[in-house]
Amino acid sequence: MSKDILVYALHYDGAFNKNSLGAVSEAVRLAGELGGEAKAIVVGETASTELCASLGHYGATKVYRVAGPEGLAQPVVDAMAQVVRAEGIGYAVFGGGLLGFEIGAGLAARLDAGVAMEVTGIRVEDGRLIAERPILGDTAISEISYRSDVGIVIARLNAFEIAPAGDGEAEVEDVAVEFSAFSTRATMISRGEQRGADVDIEGADILVAGGRGLGRAEGFELCEALAAALGSNSAVAATRAVVDAGWYPYAAQIGQTGKTVAPKLYLAAGISGAIQHKVGMQGAENVVAINKDANAPIFEFSDLGVIGDLNKILPKLTEALKSRAG
């Protein structure tokens, strides 16, 4: 296996995705141990040379820039397959999110490569990478090695730390890619629509998060009343299930395709605790969960778990906090 690593760097609105930067840092660390180089690939219409070269600040030596549509996976698969073959790349690495899953899986198919997803750690053993992936609702961690010529690693959200590596610039090389016919048969009509109000949940010390268990959009009133009773530095957050349903704004969503938060207190009401939600709130100092299902996965990572009906508990909890303050 070649020792060079290629990272897909996702960019939007003139900036790289934090998870992509974490993936670059991790690739730099691993390439160092393997004795290879960490390179990156950027696909888009709007990636400036300055932006691409800035990946050098995280240790990437080279950036392949490909002109192509943004926000779609299959053109990136074409581009990465071409670069991996031409440059003899050993591993492709993706930061957590959504596009990386689609690209990484498509690339695995294209290159007949082994792929590991939801990876939380990678190490070098005998000159090869071994990936760690939690399974079965995080109750076990499996290890994955590659017997294919190319190995693909798709990270879990926030798996890797961003590590600045000085102010050196990466060399930027433009690569012309002829896209597969089928890759051009999906077209972006509109991207990044923000549904609902522009609320701020990242600065709050206390988050009251609501999920499908609230039953309907109006259920969020219970969360808002509780947040108000918990003090001025509190806000209300949500799961993808309720944001997709239109019950609460996207800006309040925590998780894999939402925000990452680390409040002092995270209080979940009617949330099952899916991995894709957990990855966005794992950093919370204290987790309280109210769920009527004793088997809900969220109880496995809560500090205080309350098995019960949120419709009974939330209003009384709000009252108790109000009378305490008053």
Place this chain on the structure above:
Amino acid sequence: MKICVLVKEVPDAAVQKRIDLATGRMDRSGERNLNPYDTHAIEAAMQIKEGGVLEIDEIVAVTMGPSTAVRALHKAVSLGADRSVHLSDDALAGSDVAATGYALAEALRREAPDIVLLGQQSDDGECYTVGAVVADHLEMPSLTQVIKLDVEPAADGVPARLLCERQAEYGYDTVAVELPAVISVGDAINEPRYPSLKAIMGAKKKRLDTLSAADADLDPTKIGGEHSGARWTAAKAPPKKAAGEIIEDEDTAETVDQIVAWLAERKLI
């Protein structure tokens, strides 16, 4: 036109996610059932058919799995599929996602579908990637996690398109995907209907084709655990986290007192 829906048999969530509160461990033995996320894909197929913009002749449920997986196919048929295909072979055991996607793609190729629909994730695999693998092998455009799907008929030499909405890293995207296409749907896309008793009773009578690896023309060097590019070597326990406190709400006034005391103790209020 033909829609193929990929369905999978998974451990039943209700039974599977039983936690032993004393040890904090999950008990995963027990019943298996149709992956709940796949019922949304079947429902999406039914709605495309009933919507009438495209003329859908047939909805075919396709699975790869051991002999027990026929139950998932029967369930899929009771929910609206017209017939089903079961790819089953000992040589497929232990396939990783890349090998699974390859095998499914070859089974699908025989059907020449205009639309392939999948669920957002398999309850046990937690990969959300099979769709992307299948699409690459079939050389079809594809999108995952789609929560709204509108059909645009073919016009002026432009093939029929699906207008798809989904949430990605930066908000909601709308993407137009030309047919034939592979689409995985998110669970917010619809409310799956319940099967009628008649449909449940009739499901076993509908045509079910069982394919071996050879029937599907699979390259034996590309399938099964032995040939998967990713090799799952070992499993270990995650770092142990102290188990949280649990309160069962019997008397809500008392429960609330306990929560308030817990928060106060940690100076959170």
